[in-house]
Amino acid sequence: MITLKGIAAAPGINIAPAYKFGKEEFEIPMQPIKAEDIPLQIQLFEESLIATRKEIIELQKRIAQEMGQEEAQIFDAHLLVLEDRMLIEEVISRLKKDQVNVPYIFSEVLKKYIQVFSKIEDEYLRERIADLNDVGKRVLRNLLGKEHRSLKDLQERVVVVAHDLSPSDTAAMHKQMVCAFVTDIGGKTSHTAIMAKSLEIPAVVGLGETINKIKAGDMLIVDGTMGVVIVNPDEETLRIYREEEQKLRGVAEKFLQVKDLPAVTLDGRTIDVAANIELPDEIPSVKVHGGQGIGLYRSEFFYMNRKDAPTEEEHFHAYKYVAEEMKPYPVIIRTLDLGGDKFLSQFDMPKEIKPFLGWRAIRFCLANPDIFKMQLRAILRASVYGKLKLMYPMITSIDELKQANTILEECKEELRKIRQPFDEEIEVGVMIEVPSAALTADLLAKEVDFFSIGTNDLIQYALAVDRTNEKVAYLYEPAHPAVLRMIKSIIDAAHANNIWVGMCGEMASDEIFTPVLLGLGLDEFSMPSLAVPQIKYILRSLSMAEARKIAEEALSLTTAKAVESFMQSKLKEILK
């Protein structure tokens, strides 16, 4: 039994065997195959060789162009290894004899050669070991890549263990059979983490090198709440975790019972619990989970997976649909938030060294008033069909806000001229996600109707941590005293100016923060719709007096770790 510590990325506990996904190493599990499958395995092998050959030749061409013929010759040796008859024949003859999966045989044959070569005292041969390794990995990747397609046909529940998971990996998965993710890189806001949360399965990420201790088929306990992976647990540990898993299931059912009730505290304060969406298709899920409105509609997703830019009519119809569907609840549309880590092919955006500090979000929109105005007009026109609000992302100063509002005013004027009806009272807010906005919240509050705190960016800017860099992911601490103080001052500034304040970042759905945020006075929580029932449950279990005390104590603590363990213990009491 070994215990590995990583970053807790999605909560929950699951127990299942490890399935190593896309791993570039030679530890391939042996799986017997049927005699009639041998031709298929041979075909798989040959296809992988052909695919690898193509890869190498393309690489060689590119290197020849970029670095010269000499450098490109290295790949001649790779091609020789790849086309080696002895190697190929040995794989095929062992396949027929042993009747096991071809990736396993290939890796074994390769290991044998590497072993023999490493015993021979010869510099040239030692270089060939590197070639063998390199070519071997390529072939295996292609072999396993082909096998991945059969990941869809997984017959048993597994824990997917991978270096990292890309959106296309997770899209191809047979989701019922995947019960947890474990990856070596990534942080709390990586794609893997977000995917795991939306699938409601636990995930532990950022394990680093220690992930190699997990072998395919090992029994794993994945505790996504604590960020722990236990490899081949003993009977006692297994029993404890099975009980915990059962308990968690019971808790989940408790949450679902309150999903359609309003989030009212024990002493009668009503909190809005809304959902974040990217596309109108998500509306049914919002309704099923009891979301009371949309706290963040990420309008830029409208531009993804298409070549041309959507027209004003398309924008209008999407917003109209969402407004009508969510009526009488409000829908907050965030204007185009491009740049940072979201780029679109429709716009010619330059590559930047520091995109998160670059030409993004409102900066891009103010520089492209035509694009901005088209969206604003569509929102205004749709505003008569429900309760729409609009929100600007990445505001850093009052000047930017005023510029944006001027453009909005122009749009309203244009519509008035053509007697196009729109909601004259439409609420306008800003996302507070930059420290300069947080520190001048009192000034901004005088110009807008509401705030929504975008914690993902706010935390990365406040703590100077790139949230996509796994080397510093451990420093991305939402519980950092600086973050809590900042949130408190934003909420206080908003309330002092009689505007309401919501939160639409990850923190709003992180249940350990719920009591503190309630205590600080947050008016609205917006989150992935799956999280709505649980957050409602917690809000309904607390009184404002209690929550204020919890917030006060959390603010008095000096380290993120202390804050986190304090909040954990409070949450445990609440969920008892």
Next chain:
Amino acid sequence: MPLVTKAVIVRNKQGLHARPAALFVQVANKFDSRVTVTYNDEKVNGKSIMGILMLGAEQGMEITIEAEGRDAEAALAELEKIVSREEEP
């Protein structure tokens, strides 16, 4: 099918390693004939870089090249040239 065999001394300074080995395999693969190389009682496929490298034949050692097929004679002649010259061209 013609079958020809010849014992050849490895003259190349590097032995049947490195570039000479790669060249040997490349040339062997140009012919239809089956090519085998024997050294120290070990017999390997002459069209396989792995096989040739595993023989570990040094300069001054004697190897046996065998070719079988319609172009066996030509294959043997070219392969012998590679093995028995001291320097690479």
